[in-house]
Amino acid sequence: MRAVASVLHLDLDAFFAAVEQRDKPSLRGKPVVVGGVGGRGVVSTASYEARRYGVRSAMSTREARARCPHAAFLTGRFHAYRDTSERVMALLRSVSPLVEPLSLDEAFVDLAAADRATYPQLADLSVPSVTAFAEHLRARVEEVTGGLTASVGVASSKFLAKVASDLDKPDGLVVVPRGTERDLLRPMSVTVIPGVGPATTERLRRVGVHTVADLETLSEDELVRLLGNANGHWLHQLAQAQDDRPVVAEREAKSVSVEGTYDHDLTDRVLMEQLLTRQAVDVARRLRKAGLSGRTVTIKVRLHDFTTLNRSTTLASPTDAPATIARLARTLLADLDTSGGVRLLGVGVSGLADWVQEDLFGETTEDEEELPDVEVPHHSRRAWAPGMDVEHAEMGRGWVWGSGRGVVTVRFETAETPAGPVRSYAEDDPDLTVWRPPTPEEEPG
Numbered sequence: 001m002r003a004v005a006s007v008l009h010l011d012l013d014a015f016f017a018a019v020e021q022r023d024k025p026s027l028r029g030k031p032v033v034v035g036g037v038g039g040r041g042v043v044s045t046a047s048y049e050a051r052r053y054g055v056r057s058a059m060s061t062r063e064a065r066a067r068c069p070h071a072a073f074l075t076g077r078f079h080a081y082r083d084t085s086e087r088v089m090a091l092l093r094s095v096s097p098l099v100e101p102l103s104l105d106e107a108f109v110d111l112a113a114a115d116r117a118t119y120p121q122l123a124d125l126s127v128p129s130v131t132a133f134a135e136h137l138r139a140r141v142e143e144v145t146g147g148l149t150a151s152v153g154v155a156s157s158k159f160l161a162k163v164a165s166d167l168d169k170p171d172g173l174v175v176v177p178r179g180t181e182r183d184l185l186r187p188m189s190v191t192v193i194p195g196v197g198p199a200t201t202e203r204l205r206r207v208g209v210h211t212v213a214d215l216e217t218l219s220e221d222e223l224v225r226l227l228g229n230a231n232g233h234w235l236h237q238l239a240q241a242q243d244d245r246p247v248v249a250e251r252e253a254k255s256v257s258v259e260g261t262y263d264h265d266l267t268d269r270v271l272m273e274q275l276l277t278r279q280a281v282d283v284a285r286r287l288r289k290a291g292l293s294g295r296t297v298t299i300k301v302r303l304h305d306f307t308t309l310n311r312s313t314t315l316a317s318p319t320d321a322p323a324t325i326a327r328l329a330r331t332l333l334a335d336l337d338t339s340g341g342v343r344l345l346g347v348g349v350s351g352l353a354d355w356v357q358e359d360l361f362g363e364t365t366e367d368e369e370e371l372p373d374v375e376v377p378h379h380s381r382r383a384w385a386p387g388m389d390v391e392h393a394e395m396g397r398g399w400v401w402g403s404g405r406g407v408v409t410v411r412f413e414t415a416e417t418p419a420g421p422v423r424s425y426a427e428d429d430p431d432l433t434v435w436r437p438p439t440p441e442e443e444p445g
């Protein structure tokens with residue numbers, strides 16, 4: 001715990017749903033549910049309007065539909081989320097070199113390391129100063145994201161800053177003055193402590209411990225006996241707001257990766273292996289072009305229900321051999337259950353070195369791996385996912401409102417337009433295409 005409240009935690013409110021409402025004006029102020037829309041889909045994010053009907057993250061989409069049938073149920077648009085996240089993280093990094101992202105929509109910022117030439121109000125780190133600064137930062141977030149709100153907590157540790165950002169959500173700010181941390185925690189459930197999940201909660205409940213105040217009555221020895229050494233010590237510390245974890249800036253994660261998203265769920269394992277092989281060859285080509293090699297091969301698999309799995313394996317020495325990368329990628333895939341369908345596949349190599357050591361597997365002769373012609377079959381049934389960005393030759397940009405029985409319905413609007421008109425087309429109308437953002441290389445200038 002620091003002598004002043006100088007750790008800031010920022011959390012964007014209902015992030016995925018908020019991005020959808022920004023880009024789809026007709027959905028502003030309405031219930032929006034982002035997640036898997038299929039039969040076994042799971043809710044990823046619900047807008048606050050949908051939460052009023054009891055819709056929550058991780059709930060089955062089936063249940064969400066029962067609770068809030070009039071909500072807009074959308075699949076995700078990760079390019080839009082990533083782009084928005086990057087703008088927020090860049091803003092935070094302009095404040096302090098010590099920014100620790102926890103996910104796309106959440107990060108810690110160390111205000112003690114802030115650039116005081118740019119932000120003189122942070123020179124004294126007093127409660128009024130950090131409060132004024134945090135309000136300024138929230139306003140800036142709204143500007144750079146095109147209208148998204150963030151909740152912010154500022155406190156003397158990461159633990160308390162994260163607790164604080166949750167207290168007045170959404171669009172809230174809570175600064176916890178030094179010295180008030182324990183009073184704030186005491187009435188809270190023990191589940192407020194990171195790492196206290198259902199199993200630990202149950203063990204604590206059996207000995208009559210429900211709140212942090214209850215937890216304080218146990219000695220460290222008692223907690224260690226109850227929960228084991230590491231957990232017992234950790235809970236004893238955090239129950240007293242003792243948290244000295246530093247804000248660690250994300251190390252520049254050097255990696256080369258290639259990924260593909262598919263308009264329908266892939267289920268064919270052979271096809272998935274072929275796609276991974278092609279991606280591996282692509283990664284290897286990029287590595288060679290840049291004169292790089294890496295030791296860790298990673299695959300990324302996003303399942304039909306939005307779960308994203310990353311699996312990696314590390315070689316003894318760096319490689320840039322397509323056959324090696326491809327073989328490892330396929331081996332990693334073999335351990336995953338993809339029977340429900342896959343909507344994204346990717347291969348990456350990280351832990352980069354700018355030299356190539358002799359390959360561990362001596363597979364240089366296999367370098368030119370024979371590439372099968374891979375064609376992702378087109379299932380028109382799944383091609384138009386609700387929420388997807390599309391473009392019509394005459395009407396311009398819009399999003400898929402719904403599809404079925406050979407018809408796709410589009411609402412023509414973007415973040416920059418008012419709520420727009422709705423039109424229906426045949427699913428195979430040649431004038432209607434999927435819209436994708438320009439990749440950086442394609443951007444003019």
Ligand SMILES: [Mg+2]
Binds near residue numbers: 012013014015105106
């Ligand atoms: Mg959030």
